[in-house]
Amino acid sequence: xxxxxxxxxxxxxxxxxxxxxxxxxxxxxxxxxxxxxxxxxxxxxxxxxxxxxxxxxxxxxxxxxxxxxxxxxxxxxxxxxxxxxxxxxxxxxxxxxxxxxxxxxxxxxxxxxxxxxxxxxxxxxxxxxxxxxxxxxxxxxxxxxxxxxxxxxxxxxxxxxxxxxxxxxxxxxxxxxxxxxxxxxxxxxxxxxxxxxxxxxxxxxxxxxxxxxxxxxxxxxxxxxxxxxxxxxxxxxxxxxxxxxxxxxxxxxxxxxxxxxxxxxxxxxxxxxxxxxxxxxxxxxxxxxxxxxxxxxxxxxxxxxxxxxxxxxxxxxxxxxxxxxxxxxxxxxxxxxxxxxxxxxxxxxxxxxxxxxxxxxxxxxxxxxxxxxxxxxxxxxxxxxxxxxxxxxxxxxxxxxxxxxxxxxxxxxxxxxxxxxxxxxxxxxxxxxxxxxxxxxxxxxxxxxxxxxxxxxxxxxxxxxxxxxxxxxxxxxxxxxxxxxxxxxxxxxxxxxxxxxxxxxxxxxxxxxxxxxxxxxxxxxxxxxxxxxxxxxxxxxxxxxxxxxxxxxxxxxxxxxxxxxxxxxxxxxxxxxxxxxxxxxxxxxxxxxxxxxxxxxxxxxxxxxxxxxxxxxxxxxxxxxxxxxxxxxxxxxxxxxxxxxxxxxxxxxxxxxxxxxxxxxxxxxxxxxxxxxxxxxxxxxxxxxxxxxxxxxxxxxxxxxxxxxxxxxxxxxxxxxx
Amino acid sequence: xxxxxxxxxxxxxxxxxxxxxxxxxxxxxxxxxxxxxxxxxxxxxxxxxxxxxxxxxxxxxxxxxxxxxxxxxxxxxxxxxxxxxxxxxxxxxxxxxxxxxxxxxxxxxx
Numbered sequence: 143x144x145x146x147x148x149x150x151x152x153x154x155x156x157x158x159x160x161x162x163x164x165x166x167x168x169x170x171x172x173x174x175x176x177x178x179x180x181x182x183x184x185x186x187x188x189x190x191x192x193x194x195x196x197x198x199x200x201x202x203x204x205x206x207x208x209x210x211x212x213x214x215x216x217x218x219x220x221x222x223x224x225x226x227x228x229x230x231x232x233x234x235x236x237x238x239x240x241x242x243x244x245x246x247x248x249x250x251x252x253x254x255x256x257x258x259x260x261x262x263x264x265x266x267x268x269x270x271x272x273x274x275x276x277x278x279x280x281x282x283x284x285x286x287x288x289x290x291x292x293x294x295x296x297x298x299x300x301x302x303x304x305x306x307x308x309x310x311x312x313x314x315x316x317x318x319x320x321x322x323x324x325x326x327x328x329x330x331x332x333x334x335x336x337x338x339x340x341x342x343x344x345x346x347x348x349x350x351x352x353x354x355x356x357x358x359x360x361x362x363x364x365x366x367x368x369x370x371x372x373x374x375x376x377x378x379x380x381x382x383x384x385x386x387x388x389x390x391x392x393x394x395x396x397x398x399x400x401x402x403x404x405x406x407x408x409x410x411x412x413x414x415x416x417x418x419x420x421x422x423x424x425x426x427x428x429x430x431x432x433x434x435x436x437x438x439x440x441x442x443x444x445x446x447x448x449x450x451x452x453x454x455x456x457x458x459x460x461x462x463x464x465x466x467x468x469x470x471x472x473x474x475x476x477x478x479x480x481x482x483x484x485x486x487x488x489x490x491x492x493x494x495x496x497x498x499x500x501x502x503x504x505x506x507x508x509x510x511x512x513x514x515x516x517x518x519x520x521x522x523x524x525x526x527x528x529x530x531x532x533x534x535x536x537x538x539x540x541x542x543x544x545x546x547x548x549x550x551x552x553x554x555x556x557x558x559x560x561x562x563x564x565x566x567x568x569x570x571x572x573x574x575x576x577x578x579x580x581x582x583x584x585x586x587x588x589x590x591x592x593x594x595x596x597x598x599x600x601x602x603x604x605x606x607x608x609x610x611x612x613x614x615x616x617x618x619x620x621x622x623x624x625x626x627x628x629x630x631x632x633x634x635x636x637x638x639x640x641x642x643x644x645x646x647x648x649x650x651x652x653x654x655x656x657x658x659x660x661x662x663x664x665x666x667x668x669x670x671x672x673x674x675x676x677x678x679x680x681x682x683x684x685x686x687x688x689x690x691x692x693x694x695x696x697x698x699x700x701x702x703x704x705x706x707x708x709x710x711x712x713x714x715x716x717x718x719x720x721x722x723x724x725x726x727x728x729x730x731x732x733x734x735x736x737x738x739x740x741x742x743x744x745x746x747x748x749x750x751x752x753x754x755x756x757x758x759x760x761x762x763x764x765x766x767x768x769x770x771x772x773x774x775x776x777x778x779x780x781x782x783x784x785x786x787x788x789x790x791x792x793x794x795x796x797x798x799x800x801x802x803x804x805x806x807x808x809x810x811x812x813x814x815x816x817x818x819x820x821x822x823x824x825x826x827x828x829x830x831x832x833x834x835x836x837x838x839x840x841x842x843x844x845x846x847x848x849x850x851x852x853x854x855x856x857x858x859x860x861x862x863x864x
Numbered sequence: 865x866x867x868x869x870x871x872x873x874x875x876x877x878x879x880x881x882x883x884x885x886x887x888x889x890x891x892x893x894x895x896x897x898x899x900x901x902x903x904x905x906x907x908x909x910x911x912x913x914x915x916x917x918x919x920x921x922x923x924x925x926x927x928x929x930x931x932x933x934x935x936x937x938x939x940x941x942x943x944x945x946x947x948x949x950x951x952x953x954x955x956x957x958x959x960x961x962x963x964x965x966x967x968x969x970x971x972x973x974x
Contacts, residue, residue, distance in 0.1 A: 747891075748889070748890045748891035749891045751889050751890055751891055751922075752868055752887065752889065752891065755887075755889075755920065773952040773955070774955055776920065777920070777921075777922060777955070777956055780889060780890075780920070780922040781922060781923055784889070784890045784922060784923065784924060787890060788890070829923040829926055829927065829960050830923045832923075832959070832960070833922075833923050833956060833959055833960065836955075836959035837955065837959065
């Protein structure tokens with residue numbers, strides 16, 4: 143086929159074939175011609191009638207096979223060979239030429255019809271086998287038989303009576319040539335084109351060929367008519383090896399049978415020509431059909447099975463592949479689950495450790511710093527704690543605000559050298575101890591001495607700075623002592639003043655420090671700020687610089703409430719620098735009370751007079767009444783109260799009421815009793831009322847059935863001018 | 865003695881110096897009077913009562929001072945009071961006209 147296509151394409155071109163191609167063509171034509179000629183000589187040896195009518199004419203099979211495989215372009219080789227075969231046996235060149243033409247045209251027509259029918263030369267479909275029989279062999283070979291018989295008739299080589307028999311022999315001979323030889327020739331290319339045989343198959347093929355040959359060699363000469371014995375062998379070859387196994391055996395079988403028939407031996411030794419012919423052709427037909435038809439059917443089935451196997455294999459492959467993919471995915475999934483659970487385990491371990499550390503730190507922190515500052519009337523408090531930028535949120539800085547009896551407030555701020563759990567633990571101890579000491583005796587030196595004792599006895603030697611202040615919100619009086627801590631700052635919107643003095647070395651440094659106490663009177667409107675060195679120390683800047691900046695910042699923010707003040711200071715002082723040291727900060731602002739009236743009820747006894755004075759003095763100070771006014775108002779109140787004590791009640795003291803009120807710049811004080819007023823003569827020399835009148839701007843006495851009221855008024859000056 | 869006031873007594877060249885510290889009011893005048901009298905020896909030619917550290921003195925205290933002066937007068941022992949000019953009790957002394965009866969000096973030296 144390939145050669146045919148090649149040749150055709152050359153002829154279609156406008157140029158002549160190139161020399162090597164031409165040489166190849168001529169070589170092929172010669173080869174075809176030689177094959178055809180040899181086939182013809184073989185066929186003539188098998189002739190039953192004369193020399194040119196044979197029961198098996200191999201050249202037609204050769205021609206069909208050559209045209210199918212190599213292309214119809216091979217016809218010149220066939221034609222010349224046919225001419226060469228026919229010339230010696232024909233009556234004249236013309237007869238030979240006509241016969242040769244018929245011999246050439248018949249296979250051409252056969253191949254043309256076969257190709258029209260979609261014939262596959264692999265002969266592996268049953269329709270190809272049927273096409274070879276009913277298209278390629280039987281109808282087409284009628285042409286050569288008709289032409290040949292006509293030529294024999296014309297040249298009088300046969301008589302008219304013999305014409306029908308001659309035609310039949312010629313026709314069957316050519317058809318058999320196609321059916322027996324063509325499959326054999328067509329099977330030859332398959333050895334290279336199709337899957338090559340393994341040695342075992344070769345052994346099987348050769349074995350079957352030998353067996354078929356031996357069988358036919360025996361049956362073709364035996365008198366017993368058992369020619370059919372070879373058929374199962376051919377069938378077996380077709381079943382096992384298909385065309386490549388069956389066609390050679392079929393060819394040999396047919397050749398042997400035909401040779402036997404031409405010699406009239408064995409099964410063909412009796413009977414007439416027609417009977418011999420019929421037997422031979424029937425046998426050859428059976429051989430051919432058994433071999434290539436069965437081969438085609440088996441091939442088809444094999445191919446179907448193969449396709450099925452391929453499909454099954456493909457399916458299996460896909461299943462395997464899919465399974466593989468699934469397994470891989472599964473493995474990956476398992477790995478992922480394992481990884482994840484490991485990660486989760488790791489995470490939960492990590493989490494647990496972090497949580498535990500956090501809990502420890504938090505517990506310490508709670509021990510270290512007040513949960514919240516106490517709510518003290520008249521005093522605003524705020525505190526901040528900023529740990530150094532570190533993992534553990536506790537350090538050595540601390541503060542505390544302690545509410546003490548008598549309305550006093552203890553303020554403490556300190557720093558233990560170092561950071562971390564050790565410093566925090568020490569600080570927690572110191573803080574708790576200080577609270578206890580302050581409640582026992584709030585005096586600064588007493589508290590400081592006790593804390594010093596504690597620190598000295600700690601197993602780990604720590605250096606502790608501590609500033610402790612005792613504040614009286616009623617008088618704004620401060621007492622403090624300072625063990626190596628930065629001084630507290632008192633400030634308002636106009637000025638700031640550090641509370642110097644009262645200094646001793648840090649606790650735990652010297653064996654017997656000499657603690658001293660310093661008193662300070664906070665001026666009205668002033669605020670107090672306690673802090674640790676982290677607030678004022680900056681790298682590369684002197685501490686004095688930090689202290690100066692703190693004064694400036696505090697004074698600037700003094701009008702804000704204490705919480706805003708603390709936040710503002712933390713924002714301004716460390717600035718953008720990372721916090722390298724802990725910062726603790728406490729701000730306290732004693733508030734001037736809203737000038738409200740004072741109302742007291744005391745027992746009308748002499749010993750209560752001092753309580754009365756304390757309350758009134760505090761109220762006057764809260765209202766910012768000047769000390770000079772304070773003194774004289776106190777005396778007037780004392781006189782009025784003394785009158786109640788001495789005269790209002792008999793043996794059993796009754797209540798003494800006092801109210802004080804500031805109306806604009808005038809203090810109005812009422813002293814009232816529920817008893818009976820006695821004559822002024824009974825008052826100590828009359829000096830009581832005289833003093834009241836002398837000290838106050840006005841005094842009114844109202845007597846009634848249910849008691850006496852003394853109302854006193856005095857204009858006062860505001861402001862502390864001590 | 866109440867914790868409102870304390871009395872100290874020192875012998876001086878020509879008499880006795882008694883110093884009162886604290887507040888004197890109706891509740892403690894009797895105690896203060898007896899304390900001062902007992903602190904003064906019989907032979908003291910002069911009694912100086914230093915009120916420089918008294919922060920509060922009421923009319924009962926004034927009465928007490930008059931009584932003290934009267935008692936000491938029986939034994940011919942003159943009484944002098946020391947009251948600084950800026951003392952919170954100055955106004956009371958002046959208002960009661962005590963200064964015209966009992967000599968008041970501004971300091972111990974005088």
